Amino acid sequence: MDAKLFTNRSFSLSGTRLFLCVTIGLSAAALSLDWLAGRSLDQGASLTLPFWVSALATAGVGFWAVPLLRALKAGQVIREDGPQSHLKKAGTPTMGGAFFVPVAVGIAIVLSNFSANVIAVSALTMAYAAIGFIDDWQIIRYKSNxxxxxxxxxxxxxxxxxxxxxxxxxxxxxxxxxxxxxFGLMLPLGGLFWLLASFVLVAESNATNLTDGMDGLAGGTVAIALLGLGALVGQTSPDLMVFCACLSGGCVGFLVHNRNPARVFMGDTGSLALGGALAAVALISNSLFALLILSGLFVLETLSVIAQVTYYKATKDSNGIGKRLFKMSPFHNHLELTGWTETQVVGWFYAIATLLAILTFTIR
Structure with a gap:
């Protein structure tokens, strides 16, 4: 792909406009899907009500939490070998996942009437958030990457x-x-399913973590994937649909503060948790194939890192220096270094995530 073809300013939107596009788009999608499924909008077992309750709650909490993170000096440490344009972001508060993930999870538990499945998925989500919190805290504490x-x-x-x-x-x-x-096909896996399940949980959480590298990138793409997954499982697992809608809304509420130029980053606390949530819902609802399509961007980001490392090691010369397949991985960094602006990358990723969600519905 020739990146120069897409660097025209006409393709670029501001962070605020991108936020409005994804918010309006997801709201319209939730309303339409609820209407088509005959779900009442004044009930918790829908997409629209949980989405908006969570979005408003997380956005509101953010106006208190972001200044608190700044006061605690929870500033992000920026990689010096990363895109030079990111150096100006040094000191921006991170660990934003510590406020929007628990709020969205708590609302999901309540609106699902304390469903056992939602409690289990929430526990996994919070466990992965805790791993990310420890990782973020170490970075902040020692001012190191x-x-x-x-x-x-x-x-x-x-x-x-x-x-x-x-x-x-x-x-x-x-x-x-x-x-x-x-198309209704089934593949018996037996005991191999548990190996696959463990792999998916770990791989998905790391894939969303790799995607969290630009203002609003992970928050918006995961919000789209979560709402798509929630709509897919709504008929058979309405409680998990509510959970997905709440986390999708939580991501949108977080984007109020994370859109370009970001006033806070989600950190590993948020990105690991969101990936774990997607995988856990897909496993319980037997929607792994759908998750593979919905997570197409996250898979691309992961493969770009694997390909970069593999190619570098395979082309090492006598001095131990190899060649790079991309200017930098993950792939969103490569695009930025070839001339794309952050908002262009984020805008195109939002569009692709939307197309993947639509594709998932067409082949389910």
Whole structure:
């Protein structure tokens, strides 16, 4: 793809306009989907009411939490080897996930009437948020890009993934180990399902984490994916639909403060939690194939990092220096270094995320 073809200013929107586009678009989608499904908008078991209750609550809490994070000097440390345009963001408060994720999760639990499935998914989400919080706190505390060790971080993610799988094994029907494919096809996995489930939980959380690198990028794309997943599972799992709508609304409420130019970043506290939430809902609702499509952008970001590292190692010369496949990974950084503005990247990613959500509905 020739990046120069897309760097025309006519393709660029301000952060505020992008925020309005995604907010209005998701609101219209929620209303339309509720109307088509015959769901009453004055009930909790819908997309629209949970979405807006959570969006307004998280946005409101943010007006108190963001200044608090600034007062606590919870400023982001920017990589010196990253895009130079990001250096001006140094000191912007991070750990924003610490305020919007718990609020959205709490609202979801209440509006779902304390559904056991929602409580379990919420527990997994908060567990991954806790991992991210520890990592963010280490970075803030020592003013370094290095948080907890990658081995400890991955170990904690795997441990919580296994715990969630054990809960599923005990409480969910045996048929959950049969993977649902498009057009009514089913693929029996048996015991392999549990290996796949653990992998998906860890991989999805890390994929959303990699996508969180620009103002509003992860918040908007995950909001779209969550609402799409909620709509897909609404007929069979209305409680999980409410959970997805609440977290989607929470992301939108967070975008009030995170849109370009961002006044706060979600940090690992938010990005790890959101990925875990997506994976947990998909596992319980047997929607893994749908999640694969909805997470297409997150998969692309992950593959770009894997490809960059692999290519660098494979092309090392006698001095131990290799070649780079991209100017920088993840892929959104490559686009920025080829001339795209942040808002252009975010705008195109929002558009692609929307198309992926529509595609998911067409082939389910």
């Amino acid at each position: 290095k948080g907890i060790s990658p081995r400890l971080k991955m170990g904690l993610q795997i441990a919580f993934a296994i715990a969630f799988c054990v809960w599923m094994f005990v409480t969910q029907p045996v048929s959950i180990t049969t993977l649902a494919l498009p």
